[in-house]
Amino acid sequence: MTLDELGLSPFRPRPPWLGGHLQTIRNALMKPMVARPPASETELRLPVSDGTGDVLHAVLDQPAAAGEGLPLVLLAHGIAGSAESFYMRAVAARLLGLGYRVLRVNLRGAGPSRIDCKRHYHAGRSQDLRDAIDGLSPELTALGIVAVGFSLGGNTVLKLAGEQGANGPVTGVVSICAPIDLGATTRAMNRRGNRFYQSYLLKAFKAEYVAPGAELSAPLRAAVAAAESFVDFDRNVTAPRNDYASPEAFHAANSARHFVDRIRVPTLVIAAKDDPIIPFSTYRAVEWSKLPSIMPAFTEGGGHVGHHGRGGIWYVDAVEKFLSALARRDHHN
Template sequence: MTDGSGDRLIAEVHEGEEAARERPLVLLIHGLTGCADSAYIRNTARVLLAAGFAVVRMNLRGAGPTAGSGASASRFHYHAGRSEDLRDFLTGLREQDSALCAQGFHLAGYSLGANMMLKFLAEYGRDFPVRAAVSVSAPLDLKATQVRMMAPRNRLYQNYLLERMKAETSAAVLEQAGITREALQKLENIFQYDDRVIAPANGFDGAEDYYRRCSSGAFLEAVAVPSLVIHAANDPWIPASSYMAALSLENPQVRTLLLEKGGHVGFHGRGGEMAWHDAAIRAVFAKAA
């Protein structure tokens, strides 16, 4: 579907069996530098399709087929707080196939996509028939995540992630940010990318303002949709301290689980077993169907 900017929001739709239309439609939202074809997204989709749900694997704006600087590239780009894209995408889904959406929605978000999802639920959740949501490894505190990501132990992964972020960046986004591609390639860390690209391209007063205004932890009190928030204390990139406030939250709609192990979106099963987070998502959605 195309929004008012001319950008396309592209997704893969799996309608499943005919009975799936009697259950809420599941929307899966990937993380930073991911896409609808990311392994963790495809794995969850398989689990939920087998459980009788219809599933939509969403590409965030500027991800997957619309990444980079090709003819199909998005003019704008996703970021941790771009919750209006989820609003517009769900609106478009209902307009295009009201029968598929007749029973409402379940949402599952991962990492940056989970942060965006939680912010969406606080801001727009009451405007949509969202029945349940699950967040996996959300960076509830973007500043704390940036600091942890830039720790010496995470240098290799940060460099890998930064190169992928640069590759995703379209010429239009560079123009909005007021930075050349040559200058982009010289950025050395995540903070510089957020400060020189994400913030100016999206109307934030630098990276610190972006982190403050888009960290989903500050939005949890306003979430009015039954939501499970999952995180692992040994996540190497998102500190467990980010979840302390969420654990003591008095909002009855939000349940937070801080597990000892699991890494980052890494609650993997042994051998060929299903990932624990996929089993949790399936259980939550089945109960709320």
């Protein structure tokens, strides 16, 4: 599968949202609503398998008229997000209108999952998504699963696809503005121009990390409170809490760039060169031409999970066209 086969138009920013920063903060400024087609919402609880007793909360959206032969689409959010994040609802609404069933997952400790989780998500918790899939009814997964991840969730779904190779329940992947090199992204957040983003995201992340349900030692709670950057957080909280000797060891074990060469299912990787949060140099460091299962879709503009185009949100169009191309391929096979 190639980008030409998708029939995806080039991204053209919608004025006045010009430049990476305005593209990134547009939703926060405008607080847009999502028009939802007729569909049912069912709350699911999906246990994880690591012995903690943690349970993920998810929302299964089912259209009034489900399409035939369509896979389930699983959506994984970014840092400080949830199943209710705008980008999750925007993609779900488009796909519901096309007859897809959509599973919006609250990652471990996010949103309503917080109260039922002792531990917390990080960018490499791909096993949690495998456990969530295992907890679904066979009827939902019989036609395969396409995993779509946003930002942190994009790293998670790419890692999941690399770990499963050709044999697994995930039959396609889309990542949108994923931090495929966690160390480089964490360091980039410390740049002067990113202080607003770091402050905003870190405040929200710290609040959910210690919310009711979290099981943390007193020293870890103190480390969460003291962290002034994601560099501090990874060094003093994420690495020790998840049994890594150092933040460098955590980044090496969980960055998607170390897994993409093992991906064997059709995969669309979306990134913007002007993303102020994810350094595009991390994408340039990968030889995408040597990865036949992966289609890179790199745009000059778009910011971080922005891509507000003249015809709507470009990444929503991209997800739709990718799924349509998968359906055509499966039909011909």
